[in-house]
Amino acid sequence: MQTALASTRAAPAAKRPRGRPRKTLDERDDGNRRRALIVGAARLFRRKGFDGTSTRDIAAAAGMQSGSPFYHFRSKQALLFAVMEEGMRHAVERQSEAVAAAGALSAPEQLRLLVRKHFEVLLGPGNDFIPVMLYEARSLTPRQRATLAGLQAQYEAAWQPVLQALHQSGRLKADVKLARLLIFGALNWSVQWFDRRKGATLEQLTDAALALFIGEKQ
Amino acid sequence: MQTALASTRAAPAAKRPRGRPRKTLDERDDGNRRRALIVGAARLFRRKGFDGTSTRDIAAAAGMQSGSPFYHFRSKQALLFAVMEEGMRHAVERQSEAVAAAGALSAPEQLRLLVRKHFEVLLGPGNDFIPVMLYEARSLTPRQRATLAGLQAQYEAAWQPVLQALHQSGRLKADVKLARLLIFGALNWSVQWFDRRKGATLEQLTDAALALFIGEKQ
DNA sequence: CCTACCGATCGGTAGG
DNA sequence: CCTACCGATCGGTAGG
Numbered sequence: 001m002q003t004a005l006a007s008t009r010a011a012p013a014a015k016r017p018r019g020r021p022r023k024t025l026d027e028r029d030d031g032n033r034r035r036a037l038i039v040g041a042a043r044l045f046r047r048k049g050f051d052g053t054s055t056r057d058i059a060a061a062a063g064m065q066s067g068s069p070f071y072h073f074r075s076k077q078a079l080l081f082a083v084m085e086e087g088m089r090h091a092v093e094r095q096s097e098a099v100a101a102a103g104a105l106s107a108p109e110q111l112r113l114l115v116r117k118h119f120e121v122l123l124g125p126g127n128d129f130i131p132v133m134l135y136e137a138r139s140l141t142p143r144q145r146a147t148l149a150g151l152q153a154q155y156e157a158a159w160q161p162v163l164q165a166l167h168q169s170g171r172l173k174a175d176v177k178l179a180r181l182l183i184f185g186a187l188n189w190s191v192q193w194f195d196r197r198k199g200a201t202l203e204q205l206t207d208a209a210l211a212l213f214i215g216e217k218q
Numbered sequence: 219m220q221t222a223l224a225s226t227r228a229a230p231a232a233k234r235p236r237g238r239p240r241k242t243l244d245e246r247d248d249g250n251r252r253r254a255l256i257v258g259a260a261r262l263f264r265r266k267g268f269d270g271t272s273t274r275d276i277a278a279a280a281g282m283q284s285g286s287p288f289y290h291f292r293s294k295q296a297l298l299f300a301v302m303e304e305g306m307r308h309a310v311e312r313q314s315e316a317v318a319a320a321g322a323l324s325a326p327e328q329l330r331l332l333v334r335k336h337f338e339v340l341l342g343p344g345n346d347f348i349p350v351m352l353y354e355a356r357s358l359t360p361r362q363r364a365t366l367a368g369l370q371a372q373y374e375a376a377w378q379p380v381l382q383a384l385h386q387s388g389r390l391k392a393d394v395k396l397a398r399l400l401i402f403g404a405l406n407w408s409v410q411w412f413d414r415r416k417g418a419t420l421e422q423l424t425d426a427a428l429a430l431f432i433g434e435k436q
Numbered sequence: 437c438c439t440a441c442c443g444a445t446c447g448g449t450a451g452g
Numbered sequence: 453c454c455t456a457c458c459g460a461t462c463g464g465t466a467g468g
Contacts, residue, residue: 033437049356051269055463065438070464072437135353138267173433178418178426185407186400193399200396208396215391215433251453273447283454288448290453 034072036062042083042128050080050132050139080136081144087129088151091121095158107165108214114159116206118187123194123202131191156180171214183213252290254280260301260346268298268350268357298354299362305347306369309339313376325383326432332377334424336405341412341420349409374398389432401431 040061044053055076056066073079098117105113122130137145163180166172172179186209194205210216258279262271273294274284291297316335323331340348355363381398384390390397404427412423428434 049267049269051267052357054461056461067439067441067464068437076463138265139270172430174426174429175422178423179430181408181411182404182427182430185410186404189403189407190399192403204393205396208392209400211392212390212397212400212431272445274445285448285455285457286453294447 033062033064037064037069037072037079038082038086041079042087042132045080045083045132045136046128050076050136055079077139077141077144080132080139081148083129084133084137084140084144084148085151087133088148088155091130092151092155094121095155099158107162107169108171108210108216110162111166111214112206112210114162115187115209116202119190119202119205119209122187122191123196123205125196134188134191156184159183166214171216179213183209186212251280251282255282255287255290255297256300256304259297260305260350263298263301263350263354264346268294268354273297295357295359295362298350298357299366301347302351302355302358302362302366303369305351306366306373309348310369310373312339313373317376325380325387326389326428326434328380329384329432330424330428332380333405333427334420337408337420337423337427340405340409341414341423343414352406352409374402377401384432389434397431401427404430 037058041053041058044057044061048057055069058079059066059069062069069076069079073082095114095117098113102110102113121127133148137148140148159180160176163172163176163183167174167176167179174182190205194200200208255276259271259276262275262279266275273287276297277284277287280287287294287297291300313332313335316331320328320331339345351366355366358366377398378394381390381394381401385392385394385397392400408423412418418426
């Protein structure tokens with residue numbers, strides 16, 4: 001039977017089980033816990049809405065006690081913003097990569113690429129961030145909304161020249177600005193009905209969208 | 219000075235001030251108060267979401283005390299359902315009228331009519347009911363959702379033959395089922411960005427949508 | 437990060 | 453419909 005005295009005599013290192021590897025800077029619990037909160041919050045915000053989710057729900061999802069999220073985030077709102085900002089940065093990144101990786105493409109091919117990437121970011125596995133951004137923006141402060149609007153403008157900027165070119169070549173008949181808004185609506189609404197487990201694939205979805213918008217698959 | 223006795227002697231009609239017209243059954247306060255709750259709730263649910271709106275807010279909007287909404291509705295959820303159901307019944311009605319009033323139309327003309335009516339129901343003045351239905355369905359019971367799904371199916375049924383005809387004549391290239399989902403998305407998303415006071419008119423919006431979907435204005 | 441807690445607010449109800 | 457109220461839950465904090 002170990003006494004309290006014996007316990008204090010043991011070397012500090014002995015308290016850590018030998019089999020457990022030392023963690024590097026990048027996997028420090030600090031970042032991991034913060035990350036766990038963001039991921040859990042995204043899932044809950046999407047399923048139950050911002051106002052329908054309690055910070056206790058979020059804490060539990062990350063295996064914490066009820067007050068602990070506030071060690072990582074100043075407020076529930078700050079956590080919401082973190083979810084949305086990470087979602088938008090990820091979306092802008094994926095879009096940039098895709099555009100950079102593709103060689104010289106025709107305007108219809110460019111549109112196809114943008115639509116395809118948009119569906120991936122929106123409907124890909126584990127992607128709750130963008131849906132939350134699309135449907136919970138009401139709960140942000142004006143300042144936070146403005147920051148996100150900047151990222152959204154950056155994202156939309158890639159579409160403008162493509163739509164412009166399609167309009168000038170006669171493939172896109174509608175007014176360019178209104179067409180962009182209607183197109184984003186058609187794509188974004190898919191988070192309401194698309195089910196990855198059944199029905200169409202992302203490829204078929206992309207085909208249908210291209211056919212609808214410019215009357216051809218590419 | 220009128221005594222209590224004199225009062226009981228007077229004919230019942232004398233109790234009501236002469237200047238105030240008798241109310242018909244349809245404008246009884248009962249219905250008016252219930253209606254006021256529905257209208258106020260729709261506005262608040264749309265602006266702040268279902269979970270972000272308190273029943274006290276709703277009561278105040280209708281000029282009532284905090285507990286009074288529960289005299290008219292069993293629960294907050296029942297009030298939400300009433301908003302959505304009324305919105306959908308109105309939408310189905312408006313659509314039926316429009317279809318009935320129009321003579322024999324070509325398929326593109328039929329599509330234009332449906333799109334135009336859809337925008338009116340969605341974006342017309344004082345129309346918070348449908349936006350609430352589109353964005354707060356998560357807060358319904360499965361049973362309520364099923365009832366609404368029936369009305370929605372009724373609404374969508376008018377579109378199916380039109381899209382089918384356009385597909386067969388080659389004007390609509392996309393798969394009909396996916397096209398319908400994408401089209402509703404394009405239209406429904408407009409509640410997020412359309413501003414009646416500036417920018418496009420409903421007519422221009424309809425033009426753009428028709429041009430985008432079938433490459434022509436009619 | 438946990439413990440223990442606070443003031444505020446919430447949906448809803450009993451009784452009139 | 454109002455008054456008065458209840459139990460539950462909420463976002464957030466102090467102190468460790």
